[in-house]
Amino acid sequence: xxxxxxxxxxxxxxxxxxxxxxxxxxxxxxxxxxxxxxxxxxxxxxxxxxxxxxxxxxxxxxxxxxxxxxxxxxxxxxxxxxxxxxxxxxxxxxxxxxxxxxxxxxxxxxxxxxxxxxxxxxxxxxxxxxxxxxxxxxxxxxxxxxxxxxxxxxxxxxxxxxxxxxxxxxxxxxxxxxxxxxxxxxxxxxxxxxxxxxxxxxxxxxxxxxxxxxxxxxxxxxxxxxxxxxxxxxxxxxxxxxxxxxxxxxxxxxxxxxxxxxxxxxxxxxxxxxx
Amino acid sequence: xxxxxxxxxxxxxxxxxxxxxxxxxxxxxxxxxxxxxxxxxxxxxxxxxxxxxxxxxxxxxxxxxxxxxxxxxxxxxxxxxxxxxxxxxxxxxxxxxxxxxxxxxxxxxxxxxxxxxxxxxxxxxxxxxxxxxxxxxxxxxxxxxxxxxxxxxxxxxxxxxxxxxxxxxxxxxxxxxxxxxxxxxxxxxxxxxxxxxxxxxxxxxxxxxxxxxxxxxxxxxxxxxxxxxxxxxxxxxxxxxxxxxxxxxxxxxxxxxxxxxxxxxxxxxxxxxxxxxxxxxxxxxxxxxx
Numbered sequence: 001x002x003x004x005x006x007x008x009x010x011x012x013x014x015x016x017x018x019x020x021x022x023x024x025x026x027x028x029x030x031x032x033x034x035x036x037x038x039x040x041x042x043x044x045x046x047x048x049x050x051x052x053x054x055x056x057x058x059x060x061x062x063x064x065x066x067x068x069x070x071x072x073x074x075x076x077x078x079x080x081x082x083x084x085x086x087x088x089x090x091x092x093x094x095x096x097x098x099x100x101x102x103x104x105x106x107x108x109x110x111x112x113x114x115x116x117x118x119x120x121x122x123x124x125x126x127x128x129x130x131x132x133x134x135x136x137x138x139x140x141x142x143x144x145x146x147x148x149x150x151x152x153x154x155x156x157x158x159x160x161x162x163x164x165x166x167x168x169x170x171x172x173x174x175x176x177x178x179x180x181x182x183x184x185x186x187x188x189x190x191x192x193x194x195x196x197x198x199x200x201x202x203x204x205x206x207x208x209x210x211x212x213x214x215x216x217x218x219x220x221x222x223x224x225x226x227x228x229x230x231x232x233x234x235x236x237x238x239x240x241x242x243x244x245x246x247x248x249x250x251x252x253x254x255x256x257x258x259x260x261x262x263x264x265x266x267x268x269x270x271x272x273x274x275x
Numbered sequence: 276x277x278x279x280x281x282x283x284x285x286x287x288x289x290x291x292x293x294x295x296x297x298x299x300x301x302x303x304x305x306x307x308x309x310x311x312x313x314x315x316x317x318x319x320x321x322x323x324x325x326x327x328x329x330x331x332x333x334x335x336x337x338x339x340x341x342x343x344x345x346x347x348x349x350x351x352x353x354x355x356x357x358x359x360x361x362x363x364x365x366x367x368x369x370x371x372x373x374x375x376x377x378x379x380x381x382x383x384x385x386x387x388x389x390x391x392x393x394x395x396x397x398x399x400x401x402x403x404x405x406x407x408x409x410x411x412x413x414x415x416x417x418x419x420x421x422x423x424x425x426x427x428x429x430x431x432x433x434x435x436x437x438x439x440x441x442x443x444x445x446x447x448x449x450x451x452x453x454x455x456x457x458x459x460x461x462x463x464x465x466x467x468x469x470x471x472x473x474x475x476x477x478x479x480x481x482x483x484x485x486x487x488x489x490x491x492x493x494x495x496x497x498x499x500x501x502x503x504x505x506x507x508x509x510x511x512x513x514x515x516x517x518x519x520x521x522x523x524x525x526x527x528x529x530x531x532x533x534x535x536x537x538x539x540x541x542x543x544x545x546x547x548x549x550x551x552x553x554x555x556x557x558x559x560x561x562x563x564x565x
């Protein structure tokens with residue numbers, strides 16, 4: 001019996017090591033590249049390491065190296081786009097999520113369908129046609145166009161998460177407030193909204209991260225004029241591994257941080273839409 | 276007076292219309308219209324006439340890539356499914372300290388955006404990348420002949436790496452819903468662990484496993500970043516990369532949309548399954564609530 005237990009424990013340790021290596025090893029590749037100042041093949045590790053490329057990328061140090069770009073403008077552009085996208089998406093998503101949760105709606109099935117479709121089908125052909133439409137409207141290659149596309153991507157998640165949040169609030173809370181004379185709006189703002197706040201915040205953070213990391217839509221609608229962080233990552237990945245790795249790590253930090261904080265609130269299916 | 280009032284009440288603007296209006300209009304203009312346009316534009320040729328010319332051209336030029344996309348997707352989904360079920364089974368049964376560490380560790384890739392995964396795999400799987408260097412170090416390969424992984428193998432590795440954790444999350448959630456008493460009853464009746472897994476655990480959480488597989492499958496078909504940064508224009512590549520090339524280099528929206536229609540067809544069955552099960556689940560939720 002003792003030996004069987006030992007066998008199980010050693011198998012578990014092997015499993016842990018394998019999983020650990022499989023997950024951490026590719027991530028290490030990013031980290032090592034980001035601090036590799038000189039790395040000639042076939043050396044196992046870089047000959048010279050340092051934060052040269054980090055300094056250059058963060059604009060602390062000027063450089064004439066090929067592909068050396070300061071990512072500071074891209075960072076602020078991405079941040080600005082993400083903030084605008086969160087505000088507009090949530091203004092649209094909260095009422096819709098509320099209505100879908102609390103009312104019996106004619107053609108409700110069709111509306112649910114409309115918000116489920118983007119999860120069920122590839123979105124890239126939609127972005128292609130948005131490029132076609134935006135070109136006619138003069139929105140192609142503009143920040144406004146990119147914001148619209150990011151809202152599209154974020155809105156779907158926004159509506160589902162807010163909808164789930166409002167569903168989880170028992171209707172009798174609002175009814176109780178109304179029975180003691182509170183108006184419909186007052187009951188919503190004083191009772192339902194504060195109860196829903198954590199879920200709505202989670203939803204907003206999710207939309208924010210989605211916008212920060214959005215690649216495909218920006219690629220079609222925004223290039224070559226709107227250089228968000230993921231676009232800068234892509235354009236430097238061809239010839240400057242170090243810059244691409246620095247940007248990748250910078251993109252990684254908020255995703256891991258925020259998502260780790262709110263993962264308890266999120267349903268697995270929504271998390272699946274990441275990236 | 277009474278009658279007039281009741282007639283008037285019927286014309287009161289229902290509040291949900293106002294609440295839903297912005298979201299629905301946005302989705303109709305920004306999603307439904309371009310979605311339908313993929314079909315209509317795929318049927319319009321370069322001269323603006325109705326024809327199947329785009330389909331003929333797509334078939335001729337990209338059949339190989341369509342099959343490649345399908346093969347990568349099926350392989351990655353199947354491999355993800357098998358490994359995710361095994362890991363979820365382990366997490367369901369083991370109460371050890373190690374399984375607690377693992378249950379936190381495995382989730383990490385879920386939160387890594389695809390664009391970062393793409394860059395990660397791009398440097399990790401490169402001929403001179405960390406994987407090849409380490410394999411050579413352990414004498415498993417000759418450093419002068421590194422593994423070439425910017426192809427089917429590397430792409431599948433990237434997809435599986437990103438998708439297993441998410442699938443484990445859903446499948447493990449399904450396993451957790453099964454009460455311990457079922458498993459204990461089977462065990463006391465003499466069922467071995469393997470029997471418990473194949474006769475109880477998997478059949479009882481069939482729907483979570485299906486949802487995981489369906490979502491993984493349809494996400495892989497539609498993913499652009501990873502194949503674009505890993506394989507790019509080399510042949511064979513995926514439909515998503517071909518669409519980007521068609522648009523960027525030729526401004527050929529006809530063939531690009533035809534490829535898009537093919538990618539819709541690749542996910543047709545999974546999409547129907549997903550839409551049906553989601554709508555059904557929501558209807559059930561509503562009934563429970565009322």
